[in-house]
Amino acid sequence: RKLCKKKYKIISWIHFSLKNQDMFDPGKLVDADGHLAISSVIREQLLELGVKNDEIMTIFNPMERHNAIPEVKKENYLNLFYAGRMTFDGQKNISELLSGINKIKGINYHLDMYGSGEDLEKCKEYGKKLGINSNITWHGWTKNLWEKITVRPSALVMSSKYEGLPMIMLESISRGIPVVTTKFDGYEDIVKEGVNGYTYKSGNIEELGQKLIKISEQKISTKDIQDSIENYYTENYFKNLENALAKLEKI
Known part of the structure; x- marks a missing residue:
């Protein structure tokens, strides 16, 4: 100046x-x-x-406003997904996500993992160690994610230790998909407990498992989910x- x-x-x-x-x-x-x-x-x-x-x-x-992805209801079934970098115990903390998935009992579930990264093979090996890989599809890097997802997932799962403003979270909510996420700094900007998803304290694997089960037990209004990010x-x-x-x- x-x-x-x-x-x-x-x-x-x-x-x-x-x-x-x-x-x-x-x-x-x-x-x-x-x-x-x-x-x-x-x-x-x-x-x-x-x-x-x-x-x-x-x-x-x-964030652009999107139509809700069509839902195919299945009783006692969770269709979960994650999209992002595969870091085992770094920022994205995939080891915790997989450990939380392993806590799901009494419910049939499937987890779609979209993304690649330096720890992809390590993440796969950990899934194998936990005995849950038969319930996981490892898609790798996916160019057009929202063309791939044609049936609405039960929830996006995030186990991040920290985030800026995670666009995948906004993209999911705008399509009527609730989220289950850690309480990273700033999560309150997006996540409204019981309205568009559920949160858990980072490191509390038992709580993560409980919140995933809660998604299957408590129906959240699709319209409320989409309307929750109106300011975006x-x-x-x-x-x-x-x-x-x-x-x-x-x-």
Whole structure:
């Protein structure tokens, strides 16, 4: 701004956690005139840096509205899926997901695993060790996921230790699919307990198993699931973005 000798606002719009990164000094963001945050986690991180509350606008990310995937009901049956990188005990924590699946008793189930990664074979071996691989299909990397999934799954399962704003979660909910997930920082932005899914404390495998069984026992309204992310749908998102920019312009 000084070099150009112009008068304009400088707004930050960061799309990842400000912590645990070495791309830039997050403390420099304090000098910006305003900030757009895609999650409540980033908002809190900005506040911790000393940014004023009224200089931060939480706008999330846009998501297209989709029709619900057709459902084929089967009594006493769970059709679960995961889509993402295969990291055994890193961020995605697939070992915990598989251990939780192993806690499902008295219910027929199938787990579709979409994705690849450095730990794919290790994950498969762990599934074999648990004796559950006969209930799992390992699809590997899938280019057009939502063309592959033609029957609505019972739930998306996520065992992540941390996340930014997981788009797979929004994509699933927009199609009427509930989620079962860890309580990673910022999960409250998306997951509403009993409305669009269930949560469990990371590391509590017994609780994960219980929440998966709960999905089969308690019917969640498909419309309520889709409506739960109303603020993310593009028509509402861009209204919020315009309002946020108008507020920042007045600062």
